[in-house]
Amino acid sequence: MNVTVLDHPLIQHKLTLLRDRETSTAGFRRIAREMSMLMAYEVTRGLKLEMIEIETPLERMEAPQLSGKKLCFVSILRAGNGILEGMLDLVPGARVGHIGLYRDPQTLVPVEYYLKLPDDIGERMVIVVDPMLATGHSAAAAVGRLKQAGAAQIRFACLLAAPEGLAALQAEHGDVEVFTCAVDRQLDDHGYIRPGLGDAGDRLYGTK
Numbered sequence: 446m447n448v449t450v451l452d453h454p455l456i457q458h459k460l461t462l463l464r465d466r467e468t469s470t471a472g473f474r475r476i477a478r479e480m481s482m483l484m485a486y487e488v489t490r491g492l493k494l495e496m497i498e499i500e501t502p503l504e505r506m507e508a509p510q511l512s513g514k515k516l517c518f519v520s521i522l523r524a525g526n527g528i529l530e531g532m533l534d535l536v537p538g539a540r541v542g543h544i545g546l547y548r549d550p551q552t553l554v555p556v557e558y559y560l561k562l563p564d565d566i567g568e569r570m571v572i573v574v575d576p577m578l579a580t581g582h583s584a585a586a587a588v589g590r591l592k593q594a595g596a597a598q599i600r601f602a603c604l605l606a607a608p609e610g611l612a613a614l615q616a617e618h619g620d621v622e623v624f625t626c627a628v629d630r631q632l633d634d635h636g637y638i639r640p641g642l643g644d645a646g647d648r649l650y651g652t653k
């Protein structure tokens with residue numbers, strides 16, 4: 446399976462803080478932002494470079510810069526925004542798309558309510574961000590939409606994944622590389638990741 450677990454000690458330490466039920470809303474938001482900066486560093490590791498000529502204060506030299514069009518983050522609203530901001534701290538020139546999806550609590554089927562993407566998304570590397578990959582239905586729906594819009598090179602970055610969600614995303618979109626900070630044990634009967642961190646949106650925005 447095309448899955449990378451981000452095992453950097455700082456990421457793992459911060460994930461433990463996020464999981465802890467005692468972590469406040471403000472703390473959760475801050476730590477998610479810190480973690481996503483570290484995640485962006487790992488997810489962008491394979492970006493291509495090209496050499497350009499520059500002048501230092503002392504001499505001319507050839508130096509590397511990122512080649513091609515700027516990458517595009519796509520945030521799955523609303524919880525995706527909790528890890529988008531840290532990624533933008535690290536890659537401030539990135540383009541950003543938004544897809545609004547919520548899981549129907551009874552059926553766990555994602556319902557789309559918003560879509561706004563850059564026109565030229567087909568020419569960019571796309572990194573979809575959402576803290577949770579549970580059943581995988583939201584991620585698969587978002588990736589399907591992006592492919593319809595022409596996106597060809599797609600990665601998915603999350604804080605936590607369930608084995609069931611990874612398998613579902615892989616079955617539908619085997620070309621998508623997934624980056625996650627941990628793969629947890631299982632989903633429960635309500636589609637929550639166990640042991641998990643609870644409802645990411647509610648913890649980010651204090652709605653429960």
Ligand SMILES: O=P(O)(O)OC[C@H]1O[C@H](OP(=O)(O)OP(=O)(O)O)[C@H](O)[C@@H]1O
Nearest residue numbers: 522523524547548579580581582583646
């Ligand atoms: O893999 P799945 O089973 O589809 O579940 C994961 C989705 O559930 C959460 O969003 P939610 O629907 O709670 O919406 P929110 O971000 O608005 O809180 C989460 O942020 C994912 O988008």
Ligand SMILES: O=c1cc[nH]c(=O)[nH]1
Nearest residue numbers: 579637638643644645
């Ligand atoms: O555990 C889960 C599953 C889906 N969405 C969440 O926010 N948490």
Ligand SMILES: [Mg+2]
Nearest residue numbers: 644645646647
């Ligand atoms: Mg939620």
